[in-house]
Amino acid sequence: MSENHSYLRMEQITKTFGPVTALKDVTFSARPGQVHALCGENGAGKSTLMKVLAGVYRPDNGRILIDEKEVSFMHPGQALNVGISILYQELDLAEDLTVYENIFLGKEIKSSIPFVINRKAMISQTQKLCKQYGFDIDPMSQIRHLTTGQCQIVELLKALMQNAKIIVMDEPTSSLSESESKRLFEIIRELRQKNLTIIYISHRMEEVKLLADQISVLRDGETVGSGPSSEMDIHKVIRLMVGRELNEYYPPREPKIGSVFFEAEKLASDEGINDITFNVRRGEIVGIAGLVGAGRTEVARAIFGIKPLTAGSIKIDGKTIKIKKPSDAVRNRIAFLTEDRKRSGLCLNLPCSWNMTLPNYRTIGMKTLLNLRKEEKLCQTYGEKVSVRWIRPSSPANSLSGGNQQKLLIGRWLMADSDFLIFDEPTRGIDIGAKKEVFILLNELAAEGKAILIISSELQELLGICDRILVMRRGRIAGNLEATKTTQEKIMHLAALEK
């Protein structure tokens, strides 16, 4: 029994959000003095599972045991009290406060005088903790003067000060430099020596291999594999992460590919993309694959002029064009379907019809004056084309479901009569039926001779509809693959592995 003694056990955790099942009967355990890596594709349920552990979400079903005692958390504070700490991807520190102030935020040590805090005690305790773990950080320095790596150490100190026994790290190296990452790995090993439990979430296979004692893989909210790292080699993990059959809901592609239409040469922008060179031909659907943070959306933002290029050039139909802002892109008949339709796609309180025509007044011949009746008719026509279900075109956009909002936006860019269309996560947050309709639409657009670029986190989706797939890693294109001659494993290798 003591051999199998688990500090943490999560049993048959199920969590649903409306109709979506995020976690299904997930069982997960971690032992003290162990680094347990949690792997999975974007949206596999890793973060949800950890949020259940941290008391951010309450599971619909299942239980959490700590030292064989069942616990249940109503809010994150309770998880903290039993020693569970999560270091999120985005750091959560008060920039203007000092290291020790952040560490003791909300838990300040009081002095004997009421309402007065004991600074000295807090500083010396911070120093003591730093010494104990061998961190070299000045408790008095302001957070804004620290590097990202140092900030992460502060977060860690905060967790340790609260007596954390289980520390979850969510993609901790995503914003670290190489040397900072190396330092972090050393720290993780020290924590392991001190008998803490580390749960390590990462896409980066080489890190997982380097650190993990135990590896669990999630896919579509289910545990698909778990075992000691000696039994889980990288290729097996990747296979487990992606291992899905292509569903039959992709319409058959019979591409009629024409001449090169869109050319990007050595594009770079301030958002961390570099040396991006690719082309899209008429009638071709090209996909961009890559992990979160690989720079996929940033490529689209650069092409569309949202974050203008700092280097490189764009050609359409052989002619070099300058795009400094989105209106330049729209004038050159480029469409960009945003991944975040609520934040940058729709004016939610305005009528559907207004949302549809917003970038298109020139195209529909209403450059100076609107013809409201004609506008409504046009919207009806395009609404039918994309089969959006609205009460009427004049009802506000926020009265539509997510899938219908997406179709509304696709209708907008159809109306724009664009020749080059960029779709960023076109099927995010919409149900299977709507997805299928979107795929059919994309297919039809390509058949009309338009050039299409699709960004997606779902590999099988890209394999299902694209002719060619570009794989991005750390702001660069790491591969350019024929969709029919590649596999999810190959793409994952290119996206997740350093050469």
Add this chain to the structure above:
Amino acid sequence: MNRFAKQILPFCSLIFIISLWTFLEPDNFLTMQNLMNVLRRSSINGIIAAGMTYVIITSGIDLSVGSMLAMCGMIGSVAMLKFSGASWAQVTGGNYVELGTAAMIMGTLVGIAAGALCGFGNGMLITRLKLAPFIVTLGTMSIFRGASYLMNDGKPFAVSDYAWLDIGTIIGIPSSVVLLILILALAGFILKYTPFGRYVYAIGSNVETAFHAGINVRNSIVIVYTMIGAFVGMAAMITTSRASSAQPSAGLALELDIIAAVIIGGCSPAGGKGTMIGTIIGTLLISFLRNGLTLMDISTNVQLVVIGAIIVLAVAADQIATKREA
């Protein structure tokens, strides 16, 4: 409260106020002369409110309109006096100067242009320096007021001959009321029937979306503030004509009435919402309210309290309705 009730509420309130005053002051209120008076008084507020509707739909605000009005009146008057050949001593002295028709027209145009320029400045500060409209116009409010006082050492400029804008009529209707109707119609038309009107709504509703849809957000905002500036210039010349002089203290706290009228008319301070019809109703509502209270010999101090309370009520009603919808 559903959406329909929310839209109809200002209109019902207007009917209620008119009925109330008709009942309380049957002899004075419902006379042709009094009603024309209310309309004439509304012209200044209404013209500026037309511009403020645009500003608030973009989720901005313009606090500087009151002092801009004073400054534009001063500038327009000086131009008028100089175009009539007055010496600087005559301009600043406040004595009677005979004004030529051409000079009066030129002066009026200068006043309007001054307003447009002030508004343009507000717009540039907001968009180029990325400052909050509230802060920019709070600052320029003080600048314009100070400049108005500095221009003639706190004294007004006298333009006794400049009367047509106030007492002149076009087919029997006071010229200021004709101007009001023209401007409201034009502003309402642009808002509803041109792409620019849509851009204004889109910017207020979701500026990110507007930018992504290829709208030139910065230029649109500059145009909106320039437009309200030109309208303020127009209103300034009516004010000057009414007083036969340009007063540096003109338009004190005017922004309160204007913003109140626009908000009561259904514009949301959060942006993306509002109509010109609503603004017209809101303006009339405040004008009738003030008129009735004045007829009943209730002091302007009390009027301030009442108007303030109504703003809070209107915004609260809007908030409650929005929450119910959600």
